[in-house]
Amino acid sequence: MMRNRTAAGGGTRKDNLWAFLQCAHSLLFLCQDGQQESCSAVLQMASDLQIAVRTVTVEELKNELGSAKIGTRLYVCGDYQFVRGLENVLFSFGITNEELWSDVTGATVHPVLCAGCYHRNDPVAGSYIHCEMCGRMLEVSNHYSKKLDAVMGYIVLPEQLVFKSEEPQPSRTTPEGR
Amino acid sequence: MLSSRFPFPLSADIFQYSNNLRPLDTNVSIQVTHEYTEEVGLKRSLLKQHPERCFREEIHTRDAQWEVLNYVLHQLSQVYPEHFRLRQEGDNWIFENTLLGEEVHFRDLDNDSLSCAPLDFAGRQVQEDLILLTQYDDKLVLEAGQLCFPGNWSLYFDFGMPFMDIHTPVPGLIDDGLAAKIERFLMRVESGKPWTRLNWSLNAGRRLDTSAETFDEWGPYRYRVTEDNVGHLVHLRVEEQNLMRMPRSNSLLFTIHTYLMPLHEITQNQTWTNRLYRVLCTLSPKLVEYKGLSAYRDVVVEYLAKELRVNT
Amino acid sequence: MILVFLARSCMVEVADIEQIAESVKRFTLVPVDAGTVLPFHPGAHVETCIGTRNVVLRRHYSLCSDADETRFYQIAVSKSKTSRGGSRYWHEQVIVGQRLEVSVPVNHLSLSRTARHHLFVAGGIGITPFISMMLALRRQGQSFELHMAAKSALACPFYDWLSGTFPGQVHFYFSTEGCRLTPNLLQDQLLGTHLYVCGPPGMMKEFRDCARAIGYPKQSVHMEAFTASQGGDNHPFRAFLEKQGRWVDVPGHQTLLAALREADVNVPSSCEVGGCGTCMVGVIDGDVDHRDFYLTGEEQAQGREILCCVSRAKKDRLVLDL
Ligand code: HEM
Ligand code: FES
Ligand SMILES: [Zn+2]
Numbered sequence: 001m002m003r004n005r006t007a008a009g010g011g012t013r014k015d016n017l018w019a020f021l022q023c024a025h026s027l028l029f030l031c032q033d034g035q036q037e038s039c040s041a042v043l044q045m046a047s048d049l050q051i052a053v054r055t056v057t058v059e060e061l062k063n064e065l066g067s068a069k070i071g072t073r074l075y076v077c078g079d080y081q082f083v084r085g086l087e088n089v090l091f092s093f094g095i096t097n098e099e100l101w102s103d104v105t106g107a108t109v110h111p112v113l114c115a116g117c118y119h120r121n122d123p124v125a126g127s128y129i130h131c132e133m134c135g136r137m138l139e140v141s142n143h144y145s146k147k148l149d150a151v152m153g154y155i156v157l158p159e160q161l162v163f164k165s166e167e168p169q170p171s172r173t174t175p176e177g178r
Numbered sequence: 179m180l181s182s183r184f185p186f187p188l189s190a191d192i193f194q195y196s197n198n199l200r201p202l203d204t205n206v207s208i209q210v211t212h213e214y215t216e217e218v219g220l221k222r223s224l225l226k227q228h229p230e231r232c233f234r235e236e237i238h239t240r241d242a243q244w245e246v247l248n249y250v251l252h253q254l255s256q257v258y259p260e261h262f263r264l265r266q267e268g269d270n271w272i273f274e275n276t277l278l279g280e281e282v283h284f285r286d287l288d289n290d291s292l293s294c295a296p297l298d299f300a301g302r303q304v305q306e307d308l309i310l311l312t313q314y315d316d317k318l319v320l321e322a323g324q325l326c327f328p329g330n331w332s333l334y335f336d337f338g339m340p341f342m343d344i345h346t347p348v349p350g351l352i353d354d355g356l357a358a359k360i361e362r363f364l365m366r367v368e369s370g371k372p373w374t375r376l377n378w379s380l381n382a383g384r385r386l387d388t389s390a391e392t393f394d395e396w397g398p399y400r401y402r403v404t405e406d407n408v409g410h411l412v413h414l415r416v417e418e419q420n421l422m423r424m425p426r427s428n429s430l431l432f433t434i435h436t437y438l439m440p441l442h443e444i445t446q447n448q449t450w451t452n453r454l455y456r457v458l459c460t461l462s463p464k465l466v467e468y469k470g471l472s473a474y475r476d477v478v479v480e481y482l483a484k485e486l487r488v489n490t
Numbered sequence: 491m492i493l494v495f496l497a498r499s500c501m502v503e504v505a506d507i508e509q510i511a512e513s514v515k516r517f518t519l520v521p522v523d524a525g526t527v528l529p530f531h532p533g534a535h536v537e538t539c540i541g542t543r544n545v546v547l548r549r550h551y552s553l554c555s556d557a558d559e560t561r562f563y564q565i566a567v568s569k570s571k572t573s574r575g576g577s578r579y580w581h582e583q584v585i586v587g588q589r590l591e592v593s594v595p596v597n598h599l600s601l602s603r604t605a606r607h608h609l610f611v612a613g614g615i616g617i618t619p620f621i622s623m624m625l626a627l628r629r630q631g632q633s634f635e636l637h638m639a640a641k642s643a644l645a646c647p648f649y650d651w652l653s654g655t656f657p658g659q660v661h662f663y664f665s666t667e668g669c670r671l672t673p674n675l676l677q678d679q680l681l682g683t684h685l686y687v688c689g690p691p692g693m694m695k696e697f698r699d700c701a702r703a704i705g706y707p708k709q710s711v712h713m714e715a716f717t718a719s720q721g722g723d724n725h726p727f728r729a730f731l732e733k734q735g736r737w738v739d740v741p742g743h744q745t746l747l748a749a750l751r752e753a754d755v756n757v758p759s760s761c762e763v764g765g766c767g768t769c770m771v772g773v774i775d776g777d778v779d780h781r782d783f784y785l786t787g788e789e790q791a792q793g794r795e796i797l798c799c800v801s802r803a804k805k806d807r808l809v810l811d812l
Contacts (some may be wrong), residue, residue, distance in 0.1 A: 023705040068681040092602040094682040096316075098707035115332060115390045118230075118675030136394065143347050147338030152347075155393040159401040159473075197766045205498070212729050304767065315602050315684075315709040366765075366783060370498040370594030375759070425595050426557075490511040 014041075020101050021045055025075035026052040028064060029129055030086060032078025037106055039077050042101075058086065063091050076102040080109075084149065112140050112153040126154065180212040180261075184439050186447075187282070187378035187416045191456035193465075195351060197360050199421070202372040208253050208304050209260065209435050214277055217305045221326040224387060231300050231391055234337040236321040242310055242427035243296035244287050249424065249431070250300040250308075260421065262303075272362065277302060297322050309432040310343070311364075318364055318430060320344060327386040327436045329379060329417060330393065330470065333437060334342040349464040370426035377417040379469045384413055386436055403474035407479045409442035412474065414454065441478065445485040455482040499539070499592075500524060504588045505562065511640075511647040514567040514615060515581055517555070518562050518655045522589060524559040530595035532626040533619045533714075536563065537593040542579060548589035549576040550619035552714075553595060554648075556625050563592065566647055599686070599714040606682030610635035610670070611697055613689020617745065619645055619714060620686065624656060638690070639663040639671035673700035727803035731755065731812040732774050746798035746808075755812055757798060764800035772794055772811030777804035 021027070027046050027116070031039050046053050046058050056064050074095060083102045090100055109123035119133035129138050131153065138153030145152070225232045235243070251273050254262035256389045263274040282299075284291040292299050299306045301324035310322040317340040320360045325333040334343050341361045342352065351357045367373060381388060382399035403411055423430055445451045458471075458479050466472055506518035535552045543606065555564035567580040582786055599619050601608065608627060610620045627634045636805050640646035642664050652660045663671035671672050673696060676685065685706060687697045694713050724742040729749070731738060740749040747769055750757050760768040764782030775798050780790040782797035789795065796808070 025705060065681060069677045070202060070676075070681055070683050072681050073705070093607050094602075096707040097710055098709070099681075099705075113335060115335070116392075116394065118334060142345065143335075144343065145335055145339055146343070149337065152332070152335050152390070155397070157394060157397050157401075159398055162796065197768050199766050200761050201763060201765075258554065264652050312603070314604065315598070315712075363766055363784060366598075368594075368596040370596070373765075423597075424530055425534070426529045426599050428597055 005140070010151055014045075017101065018049075021049055023052060023071065024049075024051050025069070025071040026054065026073075028062065028068065029053050029055045029074045030058065030072045030074070030078075031055070032082045032105075035079075036102065038105055039075070040056075042077075042103075057069065061086070061089065065090075065095075069111055069120060072099070072107040074100045074101065077105065079101075079106045080104050089100065110144060111150045112138060113148060114153050115155050120148075120167060121153065129153065133148050179211055180214060183209060183211050185376055185416055185418050186450050186453075187376040187414075188450075188453040188457050192460055193457045195348070195354075195356060195374055196461070197363060199354065199360075199363070199373040199375045202374040202420055202422075206253065206257050207372055207374075207422060207431075208250060208257070208306060209418070210254070210258050210277075211305065211384060214305060218278065218302065220386065221305075224326045225298070225324070230390060231332070231334055232326050233295065233301075233324045234322065234333055235294070235295050236312075236338070239322040239429070239443050240289060240296065240309060240310060240426075241287070242312070242424055242429040243300075243339075245387050245424045245426050245429070246308065246310060247296040248286075249422075251302060254303065265443045265479055273303075280360045295322075295489050298324050300324075301326075304435040306435045309434070311430040311432060313365060313428050313430060315448060317341060318361060321429075325434075327434070328389045329377070329415065329436070330388055330390055332390040335390070347468070349463060349468050364421065364430060367421055367430060370422040372420055372422035374418065379415045380471055380474075381413045381415045381438060382411055382474060384438055384440070385400050386438065398469075400470060400473045403477050404475060405481070408474070410440050410447070412439065412441050412478055413438040414444055441481065445482070445489075446487055448486075451482055451485055451489075455479065455486060458482070499591045500527065501589055502527070502563065502592050504584060504586050506591070507584070507586060508655060510566065511649065512642075512645040513564055513581075514645075514647040515569075516564055516566045517584065517648075518555075519560045519590075519592060527563055529560050529781075530557050530622070531597050531600055532557045532622040533599040533601065534595035534622070534704040535599045535619065535714075536565070536595055537804065538565070538590055539592070540579070540584070540590040542583070545574050546591070547579055553617040554621045557622040566615065566618050568647070572645070598621075599712060600736045602683075602684040602710070605684035605710070606633065607680050607684070608632065609676075609679060609683050609684065609685045610634065610638075611675075611687045611689070611693075612638045613671070613693045614640050614645075615647060615692075616688035616690075618653075619688055621648065623686070624659075627743070628656070636639070636660045637663065637671055637675055639665070639693075642666040673697050676701050676704055676706070681695050684710045684712065688714050724802065725806075727748060727806050727808065729803070730807070731808045732809055733812055740802070745800065746796070746802060750798060750812075757812075759799050762799040764797050767797065768796075769797055769799045771798050774809040774811055776808035778802075778808070779804045 015065050036147045043053060074090060076083055083104050087102060110131060111123055112121040114121060114131040114134060114136060115137045117131060117134040119131055121129055127140055129140060131138055137156040139156050141154055143152040251264050255264040261277050265272050269285050270283050271286060297308055297310060307325045307327055309320060311318040312321045319340050320336055323333050342357055345351050345357045380405050383396055385396050388396050418435045420433045421430060444454060458475055466475055501522040502519035503522050504517055505520045508516045510516045512796060530553060535550045537548055537550050539546060539548050551567065553563050555562065555568050567577050568575045569581045601623055611612040612620055620636060624634060624636065636659060638660065643649050645786045646662065663669045685701050687694050698711055698713060726742045727740050729738045729740060729746060738749055740746050747757055747759055757771060758768050760766045765784055767784045773794055778793050778796045779802045781800040784797055
């Protein structure tokens with residue numbers, strides 16, 4: 001599963017990637033170990049467009065950025081933690097969304113911040129959890145904070161579950177507004 | 179004499195989200211009402227008990243915070259000269275708050291001369307919540323705020339977020355492209371030309387501090403609304419929100435003044451009752467759920483219908 | 491500290507007039523009542539409102555004093571041959587001691603908070619907003635450079651001051667010396683450079699297009715969009731409603747929005763001053779006289795939308811998507 005985190009408009013992945021590379025004069029290429037094969041399409045397209053590609057390591061990145069010229073585009077590929085770490089470096093350097101393409105391999109699940117006690121609960125797949133710290137029942141939302149790297153876990157009341165209990169599949173119902 | 183105020187939020191019989199900002203013609207963005215002492219007192223005690231919930235700042239916003247402080251104190255002393263006075267003695271500024279019997283001395287831009295951050299200090303003088311957004315090339319980011327009376331959101335969580343991310347929980351606002359348009363508009367708000375809008379919801383219970391953090395304290399009242407108590411328990415909650423550009427820092431100040439009025443008082447006004455009734459009848463299911471009305475909307479609608487029948 | 495917060499404008503007096511280049515004068519404006527003027531954000535402009543016997547002239551001028559200077563404002567006015575009266579009046583009529591109104595400072599152009607390097611390109615009088623910006627950058631110890639075109643050193647506003655204040659950071663291109671300012675300088679800049687261009691429309695477009703082709707991100711290219719939208723004449727026009735297949739007359743004294751409503755066309759509105767975008771309607775044919783500040787310059791040029799609370803037809807007819 002590969003998900004592109006750079007919002008690049010409508011089109012297909014290929015169209016968007018092409019639009020992304022189109023005005024690049026060179027490409028800095030950063031790929032997590034073991035993910036190389038997921039990037040072959042990008043490298044192929046860059047070579048079709050005759051864009052100079054430089055493969056760099058995370059350690060080399062800061063130096064490379066310091067001397068890179070405007071018109072350089074960046075491609076990042078790896079699992080969520082890898083990409084997020086790099087994005088933080090790149091954004092704090094002033095790189096814009098337009099200059100960056102990131103592909104995230106594997107699933108992206110975020111820690112859940114408990115609205116009641118601010119505890120960061122480990123990422124989960126389901127819609128409801130019990131806070132590991134205070135025991136409150138939380139609804140896992142899609143409200144995401146980049147700064148905290150967590151989604152909001154809204155407090156769920158027992159009443160909310162009772163209220164909806166007539167419904168056929170109680171485990172899948174959404175409690176009424178938070 | 180301090181005034182009573184209740185800005186009624188519904189201007190039509192149907193409610194849907196829109197860019198409902200209007201020019202704030204008076205230029206007055208701070209309202210001091212007769213609840214002043216009570217509400218400022220409540221703010222201060224919340225700030226004391228839950229500092230991390232009620233105040234957040236990015237330290238680089240300090241200059242912008244001073245600008246807000248200047249703005250707020252000047253506004254108080256110019257609009258309400260009988261209650262607030264601001265004067266300069268050499269390098270010192272002296273702010274007198276006669277409603278609370280306080281006098282504070284400080285030096286402009288000197289963080290050490292105040293007991294707390296400038297935005298926090300400003301917020302402790304007014305009933306409004308104060309949110310400060312920094313303008314970047316392509317977005318507005320919430321980088322400082324004093325928030326004591328949230329309508330079910332968390333400053334702790336939203337701190338550091340761009341305008342768009344803040345609004346993800348609002349149904350349709352992002353997907354319809356409205357949020358992007360609003361943000362673009364906000365990025366062009368000019369100093370000297372403030373804007374205002376009203377936001378509304380219903381509250382079960384008379385409580386200003388409805389933070390996401392304390393939902394388990396105030397949320398259960400939604401399930402205790404009955405035919406008998408609805409008129410007193412359920413309140414129309416109105417947030418009067420003003421937006422103004424700070425000319426020096428180019429930051430945007432967003433003020434929120436929250437008003438509550440129980441339904442039995444709303445029903446004293448036939449037009450309001452009718453409006454609220456019609457809006458609640460036709461409100462989209464998504465908004466009913468988002469505003470947290472699912473559990474008791476029917477009871478409210480029934481109550482308003484009855485009041486309308488009695489009065490006609 | 492700030493004294494005039496509640497006011498939208500303040501009265502100032504012309505304290506000094508200097509000829510700083512061929513056909514460029516600088517005016518120093520001091521507050522009349524308040525002790526100080528508002529500090530501003532680098533890159534800001536004010537609207538000046540100056541009265542002649544018959545007309546009131548409203549013009550936007552960038553502030554070219556230091557943003558932290560609160561004793562006075564300065565503006566520089568270039569005498570334009572095609573002047574609609576504004577610059578000619580400033581040059582020929584305004585005298586020391588004269589009073590006028592200036593608005594609160596407003597920014598349509600401001601410094602990027604994330605740039606690694608700031609690249610300024612000015613054509614002639616287009617230098618004015620950059621002065622406060624460069625002074626601020628220097629205080630913050632940030633990296634920048636200026637490229638400025640003029641006819642000659644004598645015609646170049648702030649020539650001596652710029653060379654003396656920012657040695658090594660400013661580059662001049664004088665056409666009489668056969669030296670042309672071209673977008674070539676956009677090449678080979680460091681990643682993270684932000685470009686600011688202010689000058690004649692042709693120059694702005696040339697630099698914008700070239701920057702985009704080189705790969706400058708959209709948000710890294712900053713141009714001041716002075717929309718001279720102070721309502722021209724309000725001539726009557728007709729609007730054809732394509733879907734409904736009928737005409738609506740818009741008299742000179744009425745807005746398009748009001749005329750549509752009178753004709754029972756329900757267009758939602760909110761601010762009614764061209765700011766919020768609520769009253770936007772699609773335009774199928776006809777040139778729009780844009781008077782809003784909601785659409786971008788680009789969108790206005792495309793002319794596919796109209797904000798009918800303020801904007802009108804340029805000529806006598808519009809075809810609307812209604
Ligand atoms: C610029 C400062 C603003 C801030 C900091 C802000 C913040 C917020 C927050 C925190 C919420 C609650 C979201 C949640 O459920 O977590 C909200 C809701 C909302 N905001 Fe904003 N907002 C701002 C400006 C605006 C403006 C200018 C508009 C419209 C013109 C707007 C429209 C809305 C709407 C429609 C809702 C849903 C409210 C409801 O139905 O109860 N906001 N806003
Ligand atoms: S009503 Fe706001 S732009 Fe026309
Ligand atoms: Zn918890």
